[in-house]
Amino acid sequence: MFSKNILAISIGNIIEWFEYGVYSYTVGIIGSLFFHEGDETAALLYGFAALAISFLVRPIGGWIFGSLGDKLGRKKVILITILMMAISTGLIGVLPTFESIGILATILLIVCRIGQGLSAGGEYSSSSVYMNEYADKGRRGFFASILESGTVVGYLFGILAVSCLTLMIGEDRMVAWGWRIPFLISFPLGLIAIYMRNNLVDSPTYIQLKEENNLPEKPSLEMISTAKKPMVISFLILSFAMAVYYISMTFIPSYLQTQVGLSGPQSSMVSIAGMILFIIVIPTVGFLNDRFDRRIFLTVSASIALITALPLFIFMNSGGKFAPLISFVFLSIVASTFLGTHPSTLPLLFPGRVRNISYGITYNVSSIIFGGSAAYIITLLESLTGSNLIPAYFLMSTAVLGLIGISLLPKMEKENREVNYQNIDKSV
Numbered sequence: 001m002f003s004k005n006i007l008a009i010s011i012g013n014i015i016e017w018f019e020y021g022v023y024s025y026t027v028g029i030i031g032s033l034f035f036h037e038g039d040e041t042a043a044l045l046y047g048f049a050a051l052a053i054s055f056l057v058r059p060i061g062g063w064i065f066g067s068l069g070d071k072l073g074r075k076k077v078i079l080i081t082i083l084m085m086a087i088s089t090g091l092i093g094v095l096p097t098f099e100s101i102g103i104l105a106t107i108l109l110i111v112c113r114i115g116q117g118l119s120a121g122g123e124y125s126s127s128s129v130y131m132n133e134y135a136d137k138g139r140r141g142f143f144a145s146i147l148e149s150g151t152v153v154g155y156l157f158g159i160l161a162v163s164c165l166t167l168m169i170g171e172d173r174m175v176a177w178g179w180r181i182p183f184l185i186s187f188p189l190g191l192i193a194i195y196m197r198n199n200l201v202d203s204p205t206y207i208q209l210k211e212e213n214n215l216p217e218k219p220s221l222e223m224i225s226t227a228k229k230p231m232v233i234s235f236l237i238l239s240f241a242m243a244v245y246y247i248s249m250t251f252i253p254s255y256l257q258t259q260v261g262l263s264g265p266q267s268s269m270v271s272i273a274g275m276i277l278f279i280i281v282i283p284t285v286g287f288l289n290d291r292f293d294r295r296i297f298l299t300v301s302a303s304i305a306l307i308t309a310l311p312l313f314i315f316m317n318s319g320g321k322f323a324p325l326i327s328f329v330f331l332s333i334v335a336s337t338f339l340g341t342h343p344s345t346l347p348l349l350f351p352g353r354v355r356n357i358s359y360g361i362t363y364n365v366s367s368i369i370f371g372g373s374a375a376y377i378i379t380l381l382e383s384l385t386g387s388n389l390i391p392a393y394f395l396m397s398t399a400v401l402g403l404i405g406i407s408l409l410p411k412m413e414k415e416n417r418e419v420n421y422q423n424i425d426k427s428v
Contacts, residue, residue, distance in 0.1 A: 005134065006143060008196040009127050010150035012082045015189050016120055017151040017249075019089045021158020022182040023051060024250045025268075029179050033097040034109045048376040051250070053110055054117030055372025058364035061121020063220070066357030069122070070219040073210075074130040074356065075202045079194060081123040086190020088115030093183030124151070125347075125360035132347045133203035133355075138290055144344035145286020152278040155249050158182065159275070163268050205352045219357045227358040230349035234362045236405025240302050241342050242371035243398035244335040247391055248274065251375040252328060259388040260317055260324055270325050274332035281333055285340030294345045298406045301338035306399035308334075313392040338402075345409070370398055 031047030069077040135143040161182040256267040316327035350358040
């Protein structure tokens with residue numbers, strides 16, 4: 001039964017990241033079709049800017065849906081978010097372009113991206129809270145990591161959809177109309193997810209709070225008074241998680257083409273190899289951190305990234321035949337170790353009464369600063385400085401922040417490897 005619940009929860013994140021995969025691999029097309037005509041670099045910046053806009057509203061989505069999740073239940077929220085995500089994504093596939101209706105096309109694209117951002121702001125954090133509250137203590141790390149690996153599965157499906165479609169119809173037809181097809185797929189996927197999630201029961205934590213008549217009346221105010229310390233700790237840890245994830249998933253594919261000099265198909269193959277490792281390593285690490293102190297996995301991953309980021313990107317740009325592949329495989333393993341651990345470590349730092357809103361806001365604020373805006377900021381800095389090592393410096397700085405956050409985590413309880421909010425005041 002729980003396997004069905006895992007699939008029902010994970011499918012929402014798969015759909016969300018399917019769209020991000022599609023968008024990342026069509027960002028040049030989107031930039032050229034929905035913004036004023038410019039050169040290739042301008043189109044890329046415009047496309048990344050539209051991506052960043054959706055991230056700017058994610059904290060609002062985390063606040064809105066987090067509040068609803070704490071007051072009305074986790075299940076209702078994840079039904080709303082997946083419906084909103086499917087509609088916003090699917091509509092992009094039917095939008096007219098700038099050539100047809102001018103600036104209105106740009107506005108409509110941004111509206112859809114805002115809809116995606118709001119829904120995404122509630123989707124992952126609410127799903128993660130649900131998964132952590134529903135899973136048995138001895139398996140929480142594994143099940144939460146499956147949720148995280150589902151985002152990579154969705155992203156990989158998005159890449160494969162764009163790549164296969166391009167091979168089938170050619171680049172000219174892909175630019176003309178083919179790019180619409182992957183976005184339209186979100187409509188039927190959303191219906192499937194809604195059907196599956198509708199059969200879920202709410203999390204035990206929420207049910208208990210409701211039965212005890214202990215639900216918060218004003219989650220936002222209560223969050224400020226009871227969850228400040230775990231929010232700071234989570235923000236610091238998530239800074240590295242967001243940076244290493246979004247650089248790997250959304251930035252590296254274009255970086256391999258514009259800076260390293262790989263062709264589109266070569267870049268796709270390197271990215272796919274790394275993502276397959278993500279899908280394998282993340283749940284493996286999740287399984288292991290149910291048995292060992294989670295701080296070990298977090299510390300080792302962030303430390304290795306801090307030490308190796310600069311030589312890694314130098315090697316990636318060295319011109320060696322297999323250098324890009326080796327570099328991305330190494331980065332994928334380091335990232336997967338961190339990403340397989342933080343989903344089962346952070347949500348339970350927060351009190352159950354305001355867990356959804358607290359984690360939702362923290363997660364999404366960090367995603368703006370260190371995630372969705374990363375590709376745009378790095379691309380802009382590269383164009384200004386001419387340095388192709390900006391991604392390395394970005395990773396190193398966030399690794400430092402992550403290590404500071406990890407040092408503030410309270411000790412795990414030996415019997416169940418959980419970090420509990422009640423221990424934070426004694427440890428910070």
